[in-house]
Amino acid sequence: MASPRASQPRRFTPQLEGFCKAAAAIAEQHNADAVLFLAERPIDWRKLQEAFGTRSLLVAADSEDQLAGAHDEENGPGLETILLAMNDAPVYERLTQALLEAVADEFIETGSTVVTLYSSYDPGVIDSVSLIRLDEHLGRLTVRDLRRIETKIPTETLKSVIDLAVEIGREGREGKPIGTLMVVGDHRRTLEMSKPMGFDPVKGYPAAERSLADSKVRDGVKEIAQMDGAFIISNTGTVIASAQHLSGPPSKEITLSKGLGARHWAAAQITHATDAIAVAVSSSGGTVRVFQGGEVVLRIEPLERAMTWREFEAEHEGEKEKPPEKKPSKVRSKTPKPKTTKATPDAKAADTPADAGG
Ligand SMILES: Nc1ncnc2c1ncn2[C@@H]1O[C@H](COP(=O)(O)OP(=O)(O)OP(=O)(O)O)[C@@H](O)[C@H]1O
Numbered sequence: 001m002a003s004p005r006a007s008q009p010r011r012f013t014p015q016l017e018g019f020c021k022a023a024a025a026i027a028e029q030h031n032a033d034a035v036l037f038l039a040e041r042p043i044d045w046r047k048l049q050e051a052f053g054t055r056s057l058l059v060a061a062d063s064e065d066q067l068a069g070a071h072d073e074e075n076g077p078g079l080e081t082i083l084l085a086m087n088d089a090p091v092y093e094r095l096t097q098a099l100l101e102a103v104a105d106e107f108i109e110t111g112s113t114v115v116t117l118y119s120s121y122d123p124g125v126i127d128s129v130s131l132i133r134l135d136e137h138l139g140r141l142t143v144r145d146l147r148r149i150e151t152k153i154p155t156e157t158l159k160s161v162i163d164l165a166v167e168i169g170r171e172g173r174e175g176k177p178i179g180t181l182m183v184v185g186d187h188r189r190t191l192e193m194s195k196p197m198g199f200d201p202v203k204g205y206p207a208a209e210r211s212l213a214d215s216k217v218r219d220g221v222k223e224i225a226q227m228d229g230a231f232i233i234s235n236t237g238t239v240i241a242s243a244q245h246l247s248g249p250p251s252k253e254i255t256l257s258k259g260l261g262a263r264h265w266a267a268a269q270i271t272h273a274t275d276a277i278a279v280a281v282s283s284s285g286g287t288v289r290v291f292q293g294g295e296v297v298l299r300i301e302p303l304e305r306a307m308t309w310r311e312f313e314a315e316h317e318g319e320k321e322k323p324p325e326k327k328p329s330k331v332r333s334k335t336p337k338p339k340t341t342k343a344t345p346d347a348k349a350a351d352t353p354a355d356a357g358g
Contacts, residue, residue, distance in 0.1 A: 012044045016126050019117055020051035023129045027055055027115040030131055034058055034108050036098055038091070038118035042068045049077040056080070058107055060098035062087050080107050091120050099134060103299055106257050108134070151277055151292065153185040157237040158277065160212050162290065164221060165279045166300055169286030173226050179283030180225035181263050184233045186275040187240045193270060194244040197229040202242045212237040225281075230266065248273040254294045267291040 027035055034056040037048065042065075049057055060082035061067045070079045082101045086094050095116055102108045113133050120128040151158070161184050172178050183190050201224050202210055211217055212233065221231065221239065229243035248269030256264060260282075267278035272294030280289050290298035 012047050016043070017051070019126050019129055020048065023115045023117050024052050024055075026129065026131055027052065030113055030115075032115045032131070033112040034102070034114050036060060036095070036102065036114050036116045038094060038098065038116065039066050039070070040119060040124050041066055042070070045070045045072075045076045045079055049079065056107070058082060058098075058102055060084055060094070060101070062094075080105075082107075091118055094118075095130075095132075099132065100298075103134065106299075151185065151275070153235050153277055157184060157212075157233075157235060160237055161233060161279050162288065162298075162300070164212065164218055165281045165288045168222055168225050169281045169288050169300075171222075172286070173222065177283050177286060178226050178281070179263060180281045181230035181246075181267055182221075182233055182279045183230055183246065183267075183270055183276045184279065185235050185277055187232050187234045189274040190232050190246070190270060190276050191241065191244075193248050193273060194230070194232060194241070194246050196241070197227075197243045197245045200241055200243050201227075202239050207238050210239040212239065230278075246270045251294065257296075264289065264291075268294045268296075271295075 023035060026032070032055070035052050036058045037060070039059050039061040045059070048059075057077075058080045059067060059070045062084050064083065067081045067083065069076045071081045072078065080102075082098050082105070084094055084097055084101070086097060089097075095118060099108075099114060099116075102114075103112075108114060111134060113131065116130045116132055117126055118128055118130075119125050161182050165180070165182060168178060168180055201220070209217065212221070217239065221242075224231070224242050227243050228245075230246050231239055232241045232244055234240055246266040246269070248266065248271075250269060251272050254265075254268045254272055256268060264280050264282070267280045267289070268291055270276060271278045271291040278291040280291065281287075282289070288298075288300040289296045290300075
């Protein structure tokens, strides 16, 4: 909710101070991993950081103006910032999106506990605090989470590919962890930027025998996933090619979290250069990352059990490094709707944030 007063620095009012104290106490009591502040205008960021001591503090807002100075390491506390650009969305959606982005940007882990401070009644006045426990390991994605990924690729195809990737990450093959890469949609342009790495096991089969809707094909994909290279999959879920080396052009706009190697850079580059979505499974740990436009838009940690999809129910509902020289992205996401818990020590998970008064 950008307001005309968005660029005016705000006084650190006694009410804000009070809410920061309450939030800090809740964070302490619940050993929260981070505090998320939903800002509507710049404030004294140093004072804000001081209120939370050494606890990780994230600031989200809808415009750069509202975040002015927050990220500044020289003249400010150098906070991690999240740009939402969701001016008209309800606060619940903005909070959810901020948390998703924070996970995707690897500021917080998927199972984190986060205390959030935001304005829910009076625009521009911090009047609410919530304790949010992100669903353990993103075990429950909502269909709406996927729809946030704006793409022409049908949700069913995306679900099917992400499910398969999660299974591969969870099960590995013959007891060994395996990684793989699946590029979905815009397959013609993707093919133009790909070449076979060797033998392509799907070549020569009729399209009907390459559809991911067929469980035998899904099993086949799990076998082939052990080979080097990427799968190219059409909008409709047909495997077009496998064992492909992708060579999307490098771009300075792409940054990736530290530790991600060639497979993930290939995913970032191909999605930067095309309208495809790439789903990468890391061989080290089984994490699934969904890329769009050169960025990670969803990260799913390895699950011990099968992932379940939920229809959306209610309406309210690190460090970065530059591309390595030889090896051939940044993140945004869509996790499960976070559970919010009343901001009292004993409260059970509830589906609405608790107003902490004020
Ligand atoms: N450009 C590419 N196109 C398709 N597949 C690739 C490409 N680059 C790497 N790969 C695949 O990724 C595999 C792993 O590479 P690497 O370990 O550097 O990636 P990574 O991003 O660190 O992934 P992981 O977390 O699985 O190790 C390679 O063996 C290869 O099969």
